[in-house]
Amino acid sequence: MDTVVAIRGVTKRYGPLVAVDGIDLGIRRGEIFGLLGPNGAGKTTLISMIAGLLRPTSGEISVLGHDVVREYRETRRAIGLVPQEINFDPFFNVEETLRMQAGYFGVRLAEERLVEILGALDLLSKRTTNSRALSGGMKRRLLIGKALVHDPAVLFLDEPTAGVDVELRRSLWSYVRRLRERGTTIVLTTHYLEEAEELADRIGVIDRGRLLVVEDKDALLSRHGAKVLRLSLARPIASLPAPLVAVGARLDAGGSVVTFEASTGDAFGPLLAAVADAGLAVGDVETRRTTLEDVFVRLVSRDRGEATA
Amino acid sequence: MTAPVRPSARVQLAAVFRKEVQQTVRDRRIMFMLVVAPLIQTVVFGFAVDFEVDRVPTVVVDPDRSATSREDARRLLADGTLLSTGEEISAEAASAGIDAGRASAALVFERRAEADRLSGRGQEVQVLLDGTDPNRTTVTSGAVSRFFSELGERLARERLEASGQTPPAQLRPIPRVAFNPGLATAPYMVPGIAAMLLVIVTTFTSAMGLAREREMGTLEQVLVTPIRPVLLLVGKMAPFVVIGLLVVALLIGVGTWLFAIPIRGSLGLLFLGTVLYLLTTLGAGLLISTVSANQQQAFLGGFLFTIPAVLLSGLMTPILAMPGWLRPLTLLNPIRWYAEIMRGVLLRGAGLADLWLQLAVLLVIGVAIMAAATLRFRRRLG
Numbered sequence: 001m002d003t004v005v006a007i008r009g010v011t012k013r014y015g016p017l018v019a020v021d022g023i024d025l026g027i028r029r030g031e032i033f034g035l036l037g038p039n040g041a042g043k044t045t046l047i048s049m050i051a052g053l054l055r056p057t058s059g060e061i062s063v064l065g066h067d068v069v070r071e072y073r074e075t076r077r078a079i080g081l082v083p084q085e086i087n088f089d090p091f092f093n094v095e096e097t098l099r100m101q102a103g104y105f106g107v108r109l110a111e112e113r114l115v116e117i118l119g120a121l122d123l124l125s126k127r128t129t130n131s132r133a134l135s136g137g138m139k140r141r142l143l144i145g146k147a148l149v150h151d152p153a154v155l156f157l158d159e160p161t162a163g164v165d166v167e168l169r170r171s172l173w174s175y176v177r178r179l180r181e182r183g184t185t186i187v188l189t190t191h192y193l194e195e196a197e198e199l200a201d202r203i204g205v206i207d208r209g210r211l212l213v214v215e216d217k218d219a220l221l222s223r224h225g226a227k228v229l230r231l232s233l234a235r236p237i238a239s240l241p242a243p244l245v246a247v248g249a250r251l252d253a254g255g256s257v258v259t260f261e262a263s264t265g266d267a268f269g270p271l272l273a274a275v276a277d278a279g280l281a282v283g284d285v286e287t288r289r290t291t292l293e294d295v296f297v298r299l300v301s302r303d304r305g306e307a308t309a
Numbered sequence: 310m311t312a313p314v315r316p317s318a319r320v321q322l323a324a325v326f327r328k329e330v331q332q333t334v335r336d337r338r339i340m341f342m343l344v345v346a347p348l349i350q351t352v353v354f355g356f357a358v359d360f361e362v363d364r365v366p367t368v369v370v371d372p373d374r375s376a377t378s379r380e381d382a383r384r385l386l387a388d389g390t391l392l393s394t395g396e397e398i399s400a401e402a403a404s405a406g407i408d409a410g411r412a413s414a415a416l417v418f419e420r421r422a423e424a425d426r427l428s429g430r431g432q433e434v435q436v437l438l439d440g441t442d443p444n445r446t447t448v449t450s451g452a453v454s455r456f457f458s459e460l461g462e463r464l465a466r467e468r469l470e471a472s473g474q475t476p477p478a479q480l481r482p483i484p485r486v487a488f489n490p491g492l493a494t495a496p497y498m499v500p501g502i503a504a505m506l507l508v509i510v511t512t513f514t515s516a517m518g519l520a521r522e523r524e525m526g527t528l529e530q531v532l533v534t535p536i537r538p539v540l541l542l543v544g545k546m547a548p549f550v551v552i553g554l555l556v557v558a559l560l561i562g563v564g565t566w567l568f569a570i571p572i573r574g575s576l577g578l579l580f581l582g583t584v585l586y587l588l589t590t591l592g593a594g595l596l597i598s599t600v601s602a603n604q605q606q607a608f609l610g611g612f613l614f615t616i617p618a619v620l621l622s623g624l625m626t627p628i629l630a631m632p633g634w635l636r637p638l639t640l641l642n643p644i645r646w647y648a649e650i651m652r653g654v655l656l657r658g659a660g661l662a663d664l665w666l667q668l669a670v671l672l673v674i675g676v677a678i679m680a681a682a683t684l685r686f687r688r689r690l691g
Contacts, residue, residue: 051533052532052533053529053532053533072535073316073535073537074535076533076534076535077316077535079533081530081533083526083529083530085526087525087526087527087529087530088527089328089332089522089525089527090332090336091331091332091335091336092328092331092332096331099324100324100327100328101530101534102324103320103321103323103324103325103327103328104321104324104325104531104534104536105316105321105534105535105536106316106317106318106320106321106535106536107316107317107320108320146530
């Protein structure tokens, strides 16, 4: 699979502060890449450097083989950026906003392309509405429209659903999937882990400017993830019988819950047999799969633990 | 997905230009500031700023009350430089009147004025002056001195002729005032006022416009596009050059109509000078915006540039009257050169051969400022 965006040893410093610290990363053609990280981790700084809004202190970034600093005109043509902040120039309606942005890219927006974008973003009826008079969700969609006017090869979505209601979030997700199906590579930064879990093919976790992990989402979940089985006991017990301790179970909630974590692929059989042998009366059973959030929290807290150790 | 189309610089420039024009025209407050305010100010300043000294309030102290002293006072007051506001009984009372601000000058005749003159002993007239306004004092003093020296000369000639002697040949300078024979202030000041208003309006507009876009975050959405910085800045400035030319045309129209300002030279040359001048003022605005984080800073930066530029332009005070160490600074001041072009073309009918230096200096300053602004604008991206 060929690399659309290549980031090699990129660092960005602001005086003593290191916002991005020696990142190496390749974004593959046609994928949805989820860049996860807590607030202030360096996600937006990294994206801004790719989009040419900031220059790296050291390292190199290329898009479709072109260097983002030396050949910025080529790389910016290939990039669409949906910024985190919603801002529009006053005095312009939706159509004018899109036509103007296309003009900046040096292309004339054909009527059919305009209608296609407005239709896909459900903004056709708002074509002549002033962009500042749109609802929050519509403004967000118009920002996406602005990033798509020049039909970019890579679309960067910086926290695209921040402050967006659930229904709109779902509709944006489905539009992002459609874009990917049309061949657009998508880089998504988010701190909504549900969003990355829903959309991303690959995940990168960034914290304090460093990339902690880059992996296929499913591999990441299965490597770091686990199945969790919680047995609520009919009567609390004082201590866990030895056979249950031997299979790795633990006693929680003051002796009323037995918790067991198994790696993906492991079976619960030995545990259930040990529970039956111990004669414990089970009132309720609950199973849960580890989410990306669990993995993320674990990775970030491990990183911070190592840093403070 | 289609392959990216090579961006057309023409389409990009047109997009920036169209956007600036639309947002300027649709913003009524900006249009007012750009077009209506300079017009109103030119009219108001044109009437208000007047360096001609006349109707200086004057009191007369004439204890002699003779035909001679009355005739002297009447004739001195007749040319309009001095305006009688009444009589006082003594020099002390007249001095008190000046102290109280009721008069700016006092003519004090002696008790025996007529008798002294007729006897040939000589006559003295005391002139008390309020020196608060040096220009007015100099003009008033000059008018009184000229009157009495001419009178003295006439009396001496009459005396010589009466005694049968031939008076010496007269030496009389005959001034011929070119371009502004009536010595009216407006034809001189209005072009200067236009230059001043143009620098204020265009510098502030460009400085605050870009700072506003940066503050609102909309500039970022432009910076992710492949447009070259220089193209972006040129496209942003071009509408204001057009508006600036329109404003100059309007101001000249109003100046001709209301203040009888002549148009003796080529308007084409004046417009060329205006374009070069706007290059410097808009460039200064851009430069200010590149060192400003928000509109407030840009506004203060605008003041820091325009006020010293106006004061050191020679519009208000002659450059030759400035201290020697300050004068070289005026060479870098675009207002100085543009005011020379304006006055040259309008009042003197000066042509390219007379004004090439002023035009060349504006071009050099303009290109230097624009280049510095573009470089700083690009560096801000880092």
